[in-house]
Amino acid sequence: MKFLLNLYLDAADPPGEGFDHEGFLAASGQAGELISAHAFADPSLSTAVRVRGGVVAVADGPYLPTSEHVAGQYVVDCESRERAVELATLLSSGQVCGVEVRPLMDSAGMEM
Amino acid sequence: MSASERLEDLLRELAPQVLGVLLHRYGGFEECEDAVQEALLAAAMQWPAEGVPESPRSWLVTVASRRLIDQVRSEQARRRREATAAVREAPDAGLAPDPGDEGPRDHDDTLTLLFLCCHPALTPASQVALTLRAVGGLTTAEVARAFLMPEATMAPRISRAKQRIKAVGASFEMPSAQERPDRLDAVLHVLYLIFNEGYTASSGPDLHRGELTTEAIRLTRMVHRSLPDDGEVAGLLSLMLLTDARRAARTGPDGALVPLAEQDRNLWDAAMIEEGTALVTASMSASPLGPYQLQAAIAALHVQAPRAADTDWEQIRILYAILTRIAPNPMVTLNHAVAVAMTRGPQAGLELLESLDGDPRLARHHRLHAVRAHLQELAGEYAAARENYRLAALLTTSLPEQRYLRARAGRLER
Numbered sequence: 001m002k003f004l005l006n007l008y009l010d011a012a013d014p015p016g017e018g019f020d021h022e023g024f025l026a027a028s029g030q031a032g033e034l035i036s037a038h039a040f041a042d043p044s045l046s047t048a049v050r051v052r053g054g055v056v057a058v059a060d061g062p063y064l065p066t067s068e069h070v071a072g073q074y075v076v077d078c079e080s081r082e083r084a085v086e087l088a089t090l091l092s093s094g095q096v097c098g099v100e101v102r103p104l105m106d107s108a109g110m111e112m
Numbered sequence: 113m114s115a116s117e118r119l120e121d122l123l124r125e126l127a128p129q130v131l132g133v134l135l136h137r138y139g140g141f142e143e144c145e146d147a148v149q150e151a152l153l154a155a156a157m158q159w160p161a162e163g164v165p166e167s168p169r170s171w172l173v174t175v176a177s178r179r180l181i182d183q184v185r186s187e188q189a190r191r192r193r194e195a196t197a198a199v200r201e202a203p204d205a206g207l208a209p210d211p212g213d214e215g216p217r218d219h220d221d222t223l224t225l226l227f228l229c230c231h232p233a234l235t236p237a238s239q240v241a242l243t244l245r246a247v248g249g250l251t252t253a254e255v256a257r258a259f260l261m262p263e264a265t266m267a268p269r270i271s272r273a274k275q276r277i278k279a280v281g282a283s284f285e286m287p288s289a290q291e292r293p294d295r296l297d298a299v300l301h302v303l304y305l306i307f308n309e310g311y312t313a314s315s316g317p318d319l320h321r322g323e324l325t326t327e328a329i330r331l332t333r334m335v336h337r338s339l340p341d342d343g344e345v346a347g348l349l350s351l352m353l354l355t356d357a358r359r360a361a362r363t364g365p366d367g368a369l370v371p372l373a374e375q376d377r378n379l380w381d382a383a384m385i386e387e388g389t390a391l392v393t394a395s396m397s398a399s400p401l402g403p404y405q406l407q408a409a410i411a412a413l414h415v416q417a418p419r420a421a422d423t424d425w426e427q428i429r430i431l432y433a434i435l436t437r438i439a440p441n442p443m444v445t446l447n448h449a450v451a452v453a454m455t456r457g458p459q460a461g462l463e464l465l466e467s468l469d470g471d472p473r474l475a476r477h478h479r480l481h482a483v484r485a486h487l488q489e490l491a492g493e494y495a496a497a498r499e500n501y502r503l504a505a506l507l508t509t510s511l512p513e514q515r516y517l518r519a520r521a522g523r524l525e526r
Contacts, residue, residue: 112486
């Protein structure tokens with residue numbers, strides 16, 4: 001099963017030392033579970049694009065003006081949700097205020 | 113079949129045999145397996161241009177042995193001071209292959225190799241990947257593609273599995289009589305996982321993944337050839353054939369899932385149905401009953417009916433009741449509830465479903481809600497059915513299932 005791990009930071013927290021994901025990268029990389037990794041730029045650099053009834057609205061700044069925001073994400077393929085949660089615990093320390101473990105949709109299915 | 117497909121089939125058939133010979137001569141699973149992969153690659157490059165050698169198997173054994181020795185020498189040169197060589201050469205090991213050393217041992221070797229690749233020290237995902245590479249003769253890139261994964265993810269998964277086998281000291285030999293039933297269960301489970309991975313994806317953009325069903329059937333046939341009297345091996349092979357026989361009918365032209373009751377039965381593969389039915393009939397009369405045989409028998413009853421309305425649900429209900437007793441699990445109960453609903457009315461089926469409420473294994477699982485919705489629809493409780501179809505659609509992680517469940521909910525819209 002493939003899972004997205006969303007790493008949340010809180011802009012209200014004082015800036016820290018950055019991430020230490022060595023443990024996570026070693027564990028998921030060696031086991032052949034890590035599929036992709038992205039670190040995001042600061043949300044102030046985002047542009048939100050909305051199209052309503054053919055009208056395009058473009059605004060500088062994040063889509064959601066919350067203090068907590070996604071700062072990066074990993075995609076892993078693991079045996080179970082439990083294993084994905086175990087990997088997430090390796091990420092949720094220091095600056096990271098939380099990790100969202102979310103399944104990805106699969107293009108395969110069973111007939112019912 | 114094109115010449116290149118014939119060549120590929122030949123190479124994949126020979127892959128576990130050649131690996132078996134190398135393991136007998138030299139030992140060292142990790143190194144031997146790499147050497148065989150290199151030899152297969154060399155054959156795939158050279159044979160189309162130069163022709164298939166007279167004894168393809170000996171050619172592969174010779175080339176793989178050379179690669180292995182080269183590898184060991186360069187390894188030794190690099191780590192001269194290390195006391196132990198990675199590979200020990202058996203005293204009588206010669207490079208020249210014995211002419212005609214093919215035979216029944218090859219079947220046993222393939223089986224022994226499967227036991228090794230499905231070793232309990234490995235996770236199921238690693239067992240699957242290693243089996244496809246070492247026994248199936250697929251390259252790492254092919255295994256990765258079949259699972260929609262980058263090669264960079266699959267390669268460490270396979271090498272970690274090989275290291276783990278070395279670390280736990282597992283060797284290339286048949287498990288003891290005591291261990292054997294459990295180890296065979298693990299092998300069958302891995303073959304079943306490979307089949308399912310392909311079967312659920314056997315249409316649309318996932319065709320490469322769909323080839324896994326063919327591969328699972330091929331490997332299960334090999335095991336059946338080695339263990340013709342094992343009822344569960346025959347049962348699994350039968351289950352795969354009877355399930356795959358419906359492949360062409362299970363998705364519509366637009367890729368949408370077609371439920372069993374609505375499939376065009378003319379599209380089912382008659383030859384596979386015949387073979388699968390014969391296999392399960394023979395094994396159930398000769399061997400102790402097991403879960404794969406029961407599931408195959410149920411699949412056989414489904415495909416025997418000329419129309420969905422002719423399905424012998426009473427027999428199916430009885431088989432699910434036996435399956436619930438010998439291999440209880442919530443998925444079996446869900447199917448049992450459908451069979452109960454079809455024979456004793458939807459309310460009886462819904463009552464059986466209540467036994468699953470609060471089962472932690474089904475928490476947040478879409479299938480309980482999907483089955484409940486289906487039975488409520490049969491009972492004429494349309495509003496409740498619609499809600500449960502919607503809930504199931506939210507919870508599934510499969511796009512085609514979600515599309516199907518939303519369409520069912522939509523049909524009940526007023």
